[in-house]
Amino acid sequence: MAQISIIGGTGFTGTHIAQEAASRGHQVISLSRSEPAEPVEGVRYFTGSADQPEQAVEGADAIVATVSPRGESAGTLGRRYRRLAELAAASGARLVVIGGFSSLRPAPGAPRFAEGDVPAEFADEARELNAVLEDFIQNAPEGLDWVFVSPAAAYGAYAPKEEPRGTYRVGDDVALFDAEGASFIGGEDFAKAIVDEIETPRRQRAQIHFAY
Template sequence: MATIVVVGGTGYTGGNIVREAAGRGHAVVSISRTEPSEPLEGVRYELGDVGEVAARVVPGADVVVACLSPRREMVGRLVDVYRELARLSAEAGARYLQVGGFSSLRPAPGAPRFVEGEVPEEFRQEAFEGEATRAMLVDDAPADLDWVFISPAGSYGAFAPGDHQGHYRVGGEVALFDAEGNSSISGTDFAVAVVDEIDTPAHRRAHIGIAS
């Protein structure tokens, strides 16, 4: 079993990943500013600023999963925080999985990414900063870092938790849609997909999308 550090482990995405990984018997360390509402037995919760806690925790990791959002205290900081997590992961020899946003995907092969088009004002800052974290990995990640940038489907998040389907699809940087033109995935199915990628690595230094 692996030692998995989940950065943002008490948030929506991180919390689901922590639960799924712990349920499979992995040693899970959650980094967050806040206590979990329902702590899980066997999970180690490290509280504090990610910049301080990660320096202590990441050196012992086999895998690091970054699940922060560019909101509240992270606005304007996310690229630098993730660059440091990538550096620490490379030094530790840990695999690095970074969860981004749907807007970093493309609607079709060779087409501009969604973030390069018309983004509603209320989502603009988050979409742009999330995309900047993807560009950071592509352009600046340590050469020996085994990284994956993971975009969830368009309808994903605490606002649309969805029902557990027990299946998912993995694509490249082109968004996945169903026959009705919908792009969605539940929080639990997304977590299963992420932990499956940890248990059976299938991508390296790549951008992937996950949808039902």
């Protein structure tokens, strides 16, 4: 059993990860700005700012950062995730950063989607998350065990509900598409992939991608 601390644990991604991790018997701690609408049984909740994560990450085996760069959080991820990196490096915890699809590439060696033309409504978020990835690649503390996770293109509270399949595909920094050219994954299966990665790491100091 591991202690898994989720920063942003009451959002779409954080809630699904909390549910999956708790169902497997892990000790789960959540830090978020607000109380959960429907608390997950067995999860310990802290309310506060991601700028002060110490109380939620003390003793963690894995720290999962799920903050979205929207609203009041826009423009904050760089400093917040650097602080989490410092804390994780000092304690030996694994840092799992939930990024975005736009940090993937359409083909090996091609520019990342976020480096090209991104629809205006998604551009700021995509570029901020991509900047986080670049910062980890170039400046992550020596010895920090980190992984940057990119979901499929159609993923999140806005996407059509997907019934859990119990399976998923694993990629690196190149986007995965199905036979019809679609890229999607449901909340439950993305959370399964995250907890699987915590339990049995497949990538270290690198990017990983989950899709159907």
